[in-house]
Amino acid sequence: MRMFATAVLAVLVAASPAAAFERLGDRKILVFAGRQEVPTIDPSIKYDWSIRMAQQSLYDALVKYVGNPPEIVPWLAEKWESSPDARTWTFHLAKNARFHNGDPVTAEAVRFSFVRTLKLNQGPAWTLSEFLKDDDIKVLNEHTIQFTLNQSYSPFLSWLPWWYVMNPRPVLANEQGGDLGQKWLTTNAAGSGPFKIKRWEQGVLYELEAVDGYWKGWPSKDHIGGVIYRIVRESAAQRAAVIRGEADIVEGLSSDDFDQVAKMPGIVVPNFPGMTTFGIKMNTQKGVTKDLNLRKAVCYAFDYDALIKIYNGNAVLQTSPFPNATRGYVSVPGIYRQDLGKAKEFLAKSAYPNGGLELEYVYVHGLEEERKMGLVLIDNLQKLNITVKMVPLIWPNMVGRGAKVETSPDMMAVFTTPLTNDPDAVAYQYHKGSFGKYYASHFYTNDAVWGLIDRARTLARWEERAPLYADIQRRIVADAPEIFGMLANRRWAIRDHVKGFVFSPVRFTGEVDLYPLAIVAK
Amino acid sequence: MLFGLLCITFAISHVAPGDPARLAAGPDATPSMVETIRAEYGLDRPLAIQFGQYLHGVLGGDLGRSLRTRETVAADLARYFPNTFELVTGAMLLAVGLGVPLGILSAVYRDTWVDQLTRVVSVSGIAIPAFWLGLMLQLLLALELGILPLGGRLGLMTAPPPPLTHLLFVDALLAGQWRILGDALAHAVLPTVTLCFPALAAIVRVNRAEMLETLKQDYIVNARAQGVSELRIVARYALKNAMIPTLAMIGLRYGWMLGGTVLVETVFDWPGIGLYAVASAVSSDFQPIMGVTLLIGLNFMLANFLVDLAYGWLDPRVRLTGSA
Numbered sequence: 094m095r096m097f098a099t100a101v102l103a104v105l106v107a108a109s110p111a112a113a114f115e116r117l118g119d120r121k122i123l124v125f126a127g128r129q130e131v132p133t134i135d136p137s138i139k140y141d142w143s144i145r146m147a148q149q150s151l152y153d154a155l156v157k158y159v160g161n162p163p164e165i166v167p168w169l170a171e172k173w174e175s176s177p178d179a180r181t182w183t184f185h186l187a188k189n190a191r192f193h194n195g196d197p198v199t200a201e202a203v204r205f206s207f208v209r210t211l212k213l214n215q216g217p218a219w220t221l222s223e224f225l226k227d228d229d230i231k232v233l234n235e236h237t238i239q240f241t242l243n244q245s246y247s248p249f250l251s252w253l254p255w256w257y258v259m260n261p262r263p264v265l266a267n268e269q270g271g272d273l274g275q276k277w278l279t280t281n282a283a284g285s286g287p288f289k290i291k292r293w294e295q296g297v298l299y300e301l302e303a304v305d306g307y308w309k310g311w312p313s314k315d316h317i318g319g320v321i322y323r324i325v326r327e328s329a330a331q332r333a334a335v336i337r338g339e340a341d342i343v344e345g346l347s348s349d350d351f352d353q354v355a356k357m358p359g360i361v362v363p364n365f366p367g368m369t370t371f372g373i374k375m376n377t378q379k380g381v382t383k384d385l386n387l388r389k390a391v392c393y394a395f396d397y398d399a400l401i402k403i404y405n406g407n408a409v410l411q412t413s414p415f416p417n418a419t420r421g422y423v424s425v426p427g428i429y430r431q432d433l434g435k436a437k438e439f440l441a442k443s444a445y446p447n448g449g450l451e452l453e454y455v456y457v458h459g460l461e462e463e464r465k466m467g468l469v470l471i472d473n474l475q476k477l478n479i480t481v482k483m484v485p486l487i488w489p490n491m492v493g494r495g496a497k498v499e500t501s502p503d504m505m506a507v508f509t510t511p512l513t514n515d516p517d518a519v520a521y522q523y524h525k526g527s528f529g530k531y532y533a534s535h536f537y538t539n540d541a542v543w544g545l546i547d548r549a550r551t552l553a554r555w556e557e558r559a560p561l562y563a564d565i566q567r568r569i570v571a572d573a574p575e576i577f578g579m580l581a582n583r584r585w586a587i588r589d590h591v592k593g594f595v596f597s598p599v600r601f602t603g604e605v606d607l608y609p610l611a612i613v614a615k
Numbered sequence: 616m617l618f619g620l621l622c623i624t625f626a627i628s629h630v631a632p633g634d635p636a637r638l639a640a641g642p643d644a645t646p647s648m649v650e651t652i653r654a655e656y657g658l659d660r661p662l663a664i665q666f667g668q669y670l671h672g673v674l675g676g677d678l679g680r681s682l683r684t685r686e687t688v689a690a691d692l693a694r695y696f697p698n699t700f701e702l703v704t705g706a707m708l709l710a711v712g713l714g715v716p717l718g719i720l721s722a723v724y725r726d727t728w729v730d731q732l733t734r735v736v737s738v739s740g741i742a743i744p745a746f747w748l749g750l751m752l753q754l755l756l757a758l759e760l761g762i763l764p765l766g767g768r769l770g771l772m773t774a775p776p777p778p779l780t781h782l783l784f785v786d787a788l789l790a791g792q793w794r795i796l797g798d799a800l801a802h803a804v805l806p807t808v809t810l811c812f813p814a815l816a817a818i819v820r821v822n823r824a825e826m827l828e829t830l831k832q833d834y835i836v837n838a839r840a841q842g843v844s845e846l847r848i849v850a851r852y853a854l855k856n857a858m859i860p861t862l863a864m865i866g867l868r869y870g871w872m873l874g875g876t877v878l879v880e881t882v883f884d885w886p887g888i889g890l891y892a893v894a895s896a897v898s899s900d901f902q903p904i905m906g907v908t909l910l911i912g913l914n915f916m917l918a919n920f921l922v923d924l925a926y927g928w929l930d931p932r933v934r935l936t937g938s939a
Contacts, residue, residue, distance in 0.1 A: 115772050124771060130894070132684045139641060214651045219643055279685050294775070295684070295694065296886040297768065321771050326881050326890070329750055330765055333758045339765060489638050489899040496637065512643070531642055 114341050114590065114612050120303070120318025121612040123591065126325040126340035127603065131299055135278035136257035137210040140217060142601035143322070145255070150301055150320070150607050152257035152284030153309070155184050155203065156250065159606075161365065162418050163514045163599040165250060168309070169198055169258055169285070179245045179553035186236040191308045192260040192285045198308075200238040204230045205261040207240075209273050220252040220512065245551040247558060251515035259283045287311070287608045291319065298323040301607075313593055315611035332586075335360060341588045341612075344603035347461070348405040354586045361589050364582050366409050368416040368598040369510040371400070371578040373454070373466070374535040376501045381450055386443035388573040391452075391504075392429035393436035394477055399469040400579040403462055407582040414519065414569045416580055418598040420555075421516040421562035425570045428577060433476060440477050448478025455494060456506040458485035463506040466578075470504070495534030504576075505534045514599050516562040517550045523569055535574040542568050590614055617912050621673070624908045625666055628901040635899040639682040656682060669905070678909070679902030683895060688906035691891060696910060697781040698768065699880070699887030703872045705803060706810035711865060714815045715854075718822025718861070722830060723849060733819055740816025749809040749882035756805065764802050766884040773798050806883040810876060814868050821864050825857035832856075855929055862929065866922030873918075874911035 115122040129143040136148050155170040167173075170184040190198035208227045210218050224242040231239045242249060260283040267277035274283075280293045287307045292300035302319045303311075323340070325331045332350045334340035336357060346354070355362035375382040375391065382388055401408050409417070412424040440446060454470055456463035467483040474481055484502070486494065494500045495507075509532040511518040524546045527533035542565055549561040570577065583602060587594060593609040600606065636653040637644065644652075653659045657668065672679060678688035721733040757765045768783060769775060775783060776790040784803075787796040829835065830853055838848050877889030888907050895903035 117772065122772075138685075141641075214648050215640060215644075219645045219648055222645070222647075275685070292774065295686075296890070297884075298771065323767065323771060323884075325766065325884055327750070327884075330753060330882065330884065333753060333765055337758055337761065337765070339771075487897055489635070489897065492637060492642070493634055496634070529646065530644075 114317075114588075114614075115321065117318065121315075121614070122300075122319040122321055123317045123342065123607070123610060123612060124340045125320060125322045125605070125607075126331050126334045126343045127322060128324070128326050128328070128331065128345050129603070130296055130324055131322070132295075133279045134282060135275060136206070136216065136259060136284075137213045137218070137273075138216045138275065138278075140255065142604040145601060146604045146607065147299065147301070147322070148257055149286070149604075150288040151282040151286045151290065152259070153190070153198070153286050154255065154257050155186075155253050158254045158514075158597050158599045159595065161596050161598055163597050165254065168254075169203070173250075175250075175553070177553055179247045179249065179551070180242045182240045182242070182249055183233070184238050184240075186238070187308070188236055189308050190285055192283065193289045193304060194260065194263065194283075196260055196262060197235075198258060198260075198285050199235050200232040201235075202261055203238045203258050204232050205264075206259045207256060209259065209264070210256065213273060213275070217252070217255045220255065221249070224249070245553060247553055247555075248513065248515040248517040248550060251513035251518070255512060257284065257286075260285070288320065296324065312609045313611040315592070315613050317607070317610050317612055320607055335586045335588065338588065341591050342605060343586050344584075344605075346584070346586060348403075348407060351407070351584045351586065352405055359589050361587050362584055363587065363594060363596060364407060364584050365596045365598065366417060366580050367510075367583040367602060368418050368514070368580065369508050369583075369602055370411055370414075370416055370580055371466075371506070371508050372411070373470070373576040373578065374495075374505045374507050374532070375573075375575055376498070376503055376534070376536060377572070377574050378498045378536040378538065379501065380503055381445060381452070382503045384443045384445070385573065386439045387445060387450075389429075390436045390438075390440040390443060390477060391474065391479075392573050392576050393432045393439060394473045395429070395576050396431050396469055396473050397429075397578070398431070400466065403465050403469075404579070404581050407584065408579045409582075410579050411577040413566045414523065414577060415516060415562075415566055416511065416519065416598070419511065419514050419516055419519055421559050423563045423566055425566050428570050429573070431473070436477060450478075451480045451482055452503040453482050453484055454504045454506070455484045455486055455491055455502040457491060458487050460506075466506060492531045495531050496529045498536050501534045501536060507532055507534065508581075510601055512599075516558070516565075517546070520546045520549065520562060520565050523565075523574070537569070537572065537574040539568065539572055542572075616916070617909060620908055620912045621670070621905060624905050625669070625901070628899075628904055629662055635682055635901060638898055639900075652682070656680065669902070673909070678906040681895065681900055681903045683898045683900045683903070688903050691903060692888065692906055692910055693781060695886055695888045695891045698783070698885060699873060699876055699889060701782055701784055702803070702806055702810060702879070702885055702887060703869065703876060705807045707814060707865070707869050707872065709807060709811040710814035710818055713811075714818030715822055715858075715861070717815075718819045718857075719826055719849060719854065721819065721823040722826035723845075725827065733823070737816040737819040737823075740812045740814075740819075743812070744878075745809055745813060746878040746882050748812060749805065749879055752805050752809060753882065763804055766802070766806075766882070768799060768802050768885065769795065770798050770802075806879050806885050809882070810872065810879045814865075814872065817864060817868060818861060822857060822861045825860050826853060829853040829857045859926060859929055862922055862925050866918045866925075867915075870911075870915035870918035873914045874907075 127143055131143050131147050133139050134147045136152055153169045156165045157168040159166050169186055169190050171187045173184040175182045207230050224246045229241040233239050263283045264274035268274050269276050282290050287304055288301035289304055291302040299322045325334055328346050331343040332346055335343045351362055354360050375388050397410050412428055413422055415422045454467045456467055471481045495505055522532045523537045524543050545561050545565050549558050552558045590612055592613050593611045595606055595609050636658050637649050640649045640652045680687050681691055684691055717733050721730045724730055756763045776786040776792045776795055779786050779789055783799050876887055877893050880887045880889040892907040
């Protein structure tokens with residue numbers, strides 16, 4: 094009977110409304126309700142927003158992106174220098190940096206981490222593998238490491254925030270069959286970051302605990318004592334969770350839901366323009382969209398303001414192929430805006446002066462915003478006597494279609510988030526080196542632009558690079574490989590006792606830097 | 616049958632567009648990175664060899680590895696299936712526990728308010744989509760009234776008991792962790808009710824119809840003529856016969872529910888194989904899909920086998936025919 098009473102009492106306790114953050118002794122534990130799982134935290138293997146949020150919390154890198162506009166600040170490396178030709182980069186490590194097990198963060202650990210990532214050839218390896226080989230990473234002394242690239246490459250530094258440093262000792266101790274610790278690092282961490290793993294219930298929740306005496310220190314005395322990242326897959330349930338106080342931060346609500354919860358007491362909704370562009374990529378190498386004048390006609394027929402309405406005003410139109418926060422961004426004069434006269438003019442110049450075409454518009458199945466954009470296209474292109482066939486596909490099938498010229502659709506709705514704010518990260522999406530990737534489903538081909546991109550990335554001085562990128566942006570717009578759409582704002586719903594939120598557009602949609610967060614209870 | 620299932624699933628998985636290695640490698644991966652993944656998972660071999668290797672592995676208990684979770688499929692299924700099993704078993708027990716008596720009452724009190732009320736329940740159960748019901752229950756009981764948790768299996772600060780059987784309720788009981796058991800029960804109420812509702816409706820309808828048919832039989836009329844009490848007629852003579860088709864339906868439904876919980880699992884963040892299967896499907900992660908298919912096929916076979924056993928218990932003629 095007593096046992097039964099205990100169980101009943103526990104049911105009642107579990108059922109009572111939660112009082113926002115959780116407490117564990119004197120620690121305040123932040124609850125983040127996100128829709129996406131964290132299938133692995135191995136820094137050499139994979140990244141997306143939820144994975145990287147965990148990696149950023151558990152590991153440190155040589156440098157870190159902070160703020161808006163994003164700025165690279167020293168982290169494990171307290172200072173660095175590069176050769177005038179941007180080929181040799183030398184980093185001096187902070188001497189007090191410690192891994193979670195107490196081992197010092199040494200230059201050898203940095204070398205091991207870079208070599209491991211290059212060897213496994215997954216995750217962020219692609220960002221540097223073209224320029225950096227294992228043997229070109231030299232430990233100069235315990236706290237100094239040098240990278241010698243096989244050619245000049247200015248954006249080198251901009252990628253380093255995503256190359257996290259692992260402690261070789263536990264990694265190698267847990268190696269299985271020469272896997273360089275892959276299996277172990279899937280759910281275990283060997284980092285020096287501000288948090289360490291407390292609980293890892295795959296597919297359910299992940300709990301991190303703040304590291305007492307974190308080597309870099311904490312920005313606030315009220316810093317969070319830990320984080321529970323709980324998977325809540327339905328946006329209606331996420332919304333309910335933040336309203337009810339079961340979650341302190343939620344991401345991924347619909348525009349309407351964000352607007353609604355923003356008006357509720359106790360909830361704030363930070364609202365910042367991000368770096369994720371939305372574009373409708375047109376196949377420039379096959380089919381009717383190979384015709385430049387037709388593409389221009391489509392670009393001029395599109396109602397850009399409708400994009401902003403779809404996001405309830407929480408978006409800005411693209412004024413360049415580059416997101417506004419990208420270094421070297423210029424607002425391209427005369428970028429396409431709806432102008433039916435010009436649309437008809439370019440259609441008349443095309444091989445299809447009377448229209449009478451059907452264009453395929455492929456978008457992500459179930460993504461309501463992209464479906465609405467398709468409806469806008471249908472309405473707009475009708476005026477040019479062009480019909481639009483909407484084809485919803487699941488993401489893997491879209492990626493499959495967009496990987497080859499022959500299968501890439503006439504038009505494909507694509508959101509793209511560049512990994513850095515260096516212009517090369519965006520410009521290279523229009524280079525033949527990106528063919529096969531979803532964001533290059535336009536198969537944009539322009540030898541002059543490719544040449545400029547190749548040259549700009551090798552120049553060391555920004556004063557020389559900047560004009561090239563301005564030129565690249567203008568030339569891409571002139572070739573109309575896509576309908577340059579908008580940058581949707583990044584939003585989260587946050588309980589107002591959470592302080593210290595720092596936005597940086599270079600982070601992925603949904604990703605939050607947990608390190609500066611604090612909970613100030615009323 | 617299982618072999619056929621595997622063949623069909625393998626064929627469907629591999630004709631679908633989309634490159635699993637590319638997806639696993641990430642959106643920015645270079646061709647050499649995609650090839651690395653392809654080689655690591657054996658996706659660079661001819662399809663016939665891949666299938667042969669997969670079958671060889673299955674016979675040895677190796678269901679392959681997931682590209683998405685990077686775990687073995689067997690380990691993933693061991694993690695997720697017990698959650699689905701507990702949810703479905705709970706929902707089915709509730710559906711049988713309520714549905715059979717309601718079916719009897721509805722038949723015995725035919726065309727009275729009892730019957731009409733039961734009809735409302737059963738028609739609603741069939742007509743209301745499970746995910747919608749789940750969301751409504753969540754909004755009312757969790758959000759508005761705050762008397763039940765929104766989702767998940769346990770409260771945020773509740774650590775699960777030591778995983779002896781991987782069945783949370785059983786493990787909590789075995790560990791004598793009553794607080795955890797209570798927490799788990801509270802979290803199970805809404806998903807169980809949501810999942811139970813359509814099954815309950817079907818059981819009520821079938822049981823009612825069978826009871827009505829049985830109550831018209833000569834042996835029932837004869838029993839009444841002999842003055843046997845109505846309770847005894849219904850409970851002892853009519854119910855046993857009426858239960859045979861109901862039982863067949865319960866068996867099939869149970870097997871179906873074990874593979875068809877994805878919507879309820881999504882709404883309530885119940886980490887079961889439905890969610891696992893969908894996440895694998897959208898990542899073109901074939902081996903988990905085949906593992907789940909195999910498991911669901913086995914469940915169906917097992918459920919039907921148990922139903923066959925129950926037939927024998929309910930109807931002695933089946934036992935006699937079997938032994939003849």
